[in-house]
Amino acid sequence: MIIPKADRLSEEQVREVTSIVEEFGCRVQTIVGTHRSVYAILGDERSELLISRIEGLPYIDRVDTIQSPHKLMDVRSDLSSHRIRIGGVTLGEELLVIAGQCTIDPKEPNLFYETAHAVKEAGAHVLRGGVWKPRTTPHSFQGDIHSLDILLEASSRTGLPVNTEVMEEVHVRAVLEAEVAMLQIGTRNALNYSLLRKVGELSGPKERLILLKRGRHMAPPDEFIAAAEYLAAAGNPNVVLCPRGTMPEMEGFRSHPDESITQLLKEKTWAPVVVDPSHSVGKSIYVPACALAAIVYGADGLCIEAHVDPLRGIGDDPKQAVTPETLKKIIEDARRLWSIRERYERAPEATARESA
Ligand code: PEP
Ligand code: MN
Numbered sequence: 001m002i003i004p005k006a007d008r009l010s011e012e013q014v015r016e017v018t019s020i021v022e023e024f025g026c027r028v029q030t031i032v033g034t035h036r037s038v039y040a041i042l043g044d045e046r047s048e049l050l051i052s053r054i055e056g057l058p059y060i061d062r063v064d065t066i067q068s069p070h071k072l073m074d075v076r077s078d079l080s081s082h083r084i085r086i087g088g089v090t091l092g093e094e095l096l097v098i099a100g101q102c103t104i105d106p107k108e109p110n111l112f113y114e115t116a117h118a119v120k121e122a123g124a125h126v127l128r129g130g131v132w133k134p135r136t137t138p139h140s141f142q143g144d145i146h147s148l149d150i151l152l153e154a155s156s157r158t159g160l161p162v163n164t165e166v167m168e169e170v171h172v173r174a175v176l177e178a179e180v181a182m183l184q185i186g187t188r189n190a191l192n193y194s195l196l197r198k199v200g201e202l203s204g205p206k207e208r209l210i211l212l213k214r215g216r217h218m219a220p221p222d223e224f225i226a227a228a229e230y231l232a233a234a235g236n237p238n239v240v241l242c243p244r245g246t247m248p249e250m251e252g253f254r255s256h257p258d259e260s261i262t263q264l265l266k267e268k269t270w271a272p273v274v275v276d277p278s279h280s281v282g283k284s285i286y287v288p289a290c291a292l293a294a295i296v297y298g299a300d301g302l303c304i305e306a307h308v309d310p311l312r313g314i315g316d317d318p319k320q321a322v323t324p325e326t327l328k329k330i331i332e333d334a335r336r337l338w339s340i341r342e343r344y345e346r347a348p349e350a351t352a353r354e355s356a
Contacts, residue, residue, distance in 0.1 A: 001071070001078050002028070002054055003061045007036035013059055014039070024050045031072070031237050032204060033082050040072055042233055069222060070229040072237060073269045080270035084238050086181055086209055087125030087161050089301075091240065091272035095338055096301030098163055098182075098211070098274065099327055100128035103315030104147035114308045116154035118324035123331040126182060127151075127160040128303065132171055133315055134188045141314060145174070152178055163211055163303075168195070172202050182209040187244055187279070190215035190227050200234025209238045211274065211303065214258065216247045221264045228271055241265055241273045242303060243294075245280030254282020254320070259294035266298050274301035278320045284310065287322050291330050295337040302334065 002017060009017065017039065018028045026043030041063075045051070051063045068074040089096045099119040104112050116127050129151045132143035148164070155162045161181035166172045167189060175183055183203055189195050190213055199210060210231055214224050228239040243262065245255025257280045262273045275297075277290035291302050307313045307321035322330070344350065 001064045002039040002041065003064060003078055004037075004039070005059055005061045009037070009039065009059065013057075016057065017054060017060075020053050021050065026050070029233055029235060031079065031232065031235065032207065033079075033237070038078055040233060070225045070269065072232040073225050073228045073239070073271055075266075075268055075270050077270065079232070079237055082237055082270070084209060084240065084272055089125050091274075091300045095295070095331070095334055096126070096272075096274060097124045097327075097331055097334075098126040098128050098301065098303040099124035099306045100163075101130070101307050101313060101315075102278075102305045102317045102321060103130040103133055103141070103143070103313070104150050105314045106144040106146045106150065108312070109150045109153070111308060111312060112150050113154050113157060115306065115324075116158045116160065118308050119306050119327060120158045120160055122306070122324045122328035124160070124306075124327070126163050127154060127158065128163045128184075128305075129154065130315060131164045132167055134165070134167055134186050148174060148178060151180070155179070166199065169198055169202075172199055176202055176206055176208065180208070182211055182240075184211045184242075185213060187213040187216045190218060190224070193227075193230055196227060196230035197234045200231040200236040204235030204237075207238065208236070209240060210236060211240050211242050213242045213244045213276065213279075214246065214261070216245075216255070218246060221261060221268060224261075225265065225269045225271070228269070239271050240301075241269070241271050242276050243273065243280070244276035244278075244303075245282075253280070253286065255280050257281055257290055257293075259290060259299065260297050262294060262297040262299050272300040273298070274303050275299040276303040278303070278305040278316070278322075282316075282320050284320050284322050284326070287320065288326060288330050288333075292333055292337055295334045296341060298341065302330070304330065 029040045084091045131147040163182035165184040243258045275294035305321040306327045307317045310321040
């Protein structure tokens with residue numbers, strides 16, 4: 001990764017750097033941060049000659065090389081000082097809550113507006129609502145483009161930024177055209193590398209956030225982080241990792257709850273982790289405990305399905321959406337656990353591990 005002396009390189013400097021890098025069969029990807037940009041070398045950047053030619057340029061501070069399969073998202077990467085903000089929250093500094101319906105029912109826009117106001121009142125910072133839905137059977141409701149207008153209207157009525165899932169390029173273009181602050185990549189597409197590349201490439205310049213769900217069959221943490229790496233390498237490092245349960249399910253739950261993976265992710269990557277307990281356990285009565293456990297394991301936030309009247313909902317809402325009252329309690333208790341957790345983050349063992 002190329003670190004310039006100034007906050008950004010000029011176009012002419014980018015051209016000069018690019019031509020050197022290309023001589024070595026690599027390419028440069030600009031990663032635009034809020035305060036400054038860094039320039040990733042994609043390909044094998046280990047050639048000493050390549051490094052010294054770049055470091056010899058008067059406007060370059062240094063070239064960082066770390067040997068990691070996910071060198072941009074790695075905790076040792078220069079991007080680790082990058083902070084992601086949404087809904088007035090800087091991730092990592094205080095709890096982030098994303099909440100709202102699984103699915104927006106285009107026939108019931110008022111229910112969604114009521115849910116939007118209620119989750120805001122309960123303390124959520126970002127409103128979620130499914131416009132297009134990945135359904136297990138083609139005969140189920142697949143979503144409706146009109147729901148995007150409902151989502152945007154709810155955003156303007158409440159002032160909350162919004163999150164929705166995209167599954168193909170037309171969705172990506174539609175939400176980038178509209179003011180959708182956070183694009184969700186669902187569990188079924190978590191390893192769809194061409195979609196990941198496309199989302200990274202199109203959303204990066206617009207500085208939108210991406211909520212990347214963990215793949216249902218995704219085993220090791222490295223594979224999850226590598227999926228985030230695709231987004232960053234294509235131009236958008238504003239990735240939030242979202243464990244949401246894996247397969248095979250634990251009997252009684254919808255998935256195999258995986259909130260404890262948060263600890264492992266935190267050791268390897270700087271990316272914030274926002275856990276989705278709703279799809280993990282799949283039943284509203286189990287959601288509070290899973291959500292609170294996620295906070296204990298170190299999550300930076302929660303993504304929770306909530307509905308003013310779950311039984312009138314569609315998609316997952318009747319079975320797994322919590323009411324706004326429950327959401328409010330979860331948020332209050334999550335904040336309490338957050339401060340308890342901080343006592344352990346400052347414990348001697350944690351300090352020793354950090355400096356090891
Ligand atoms: C959802 O958020 O409603 C959803 C379909 O999520 P997942 O991809 O985790 O199943
Ligand atoms: Mn859902």
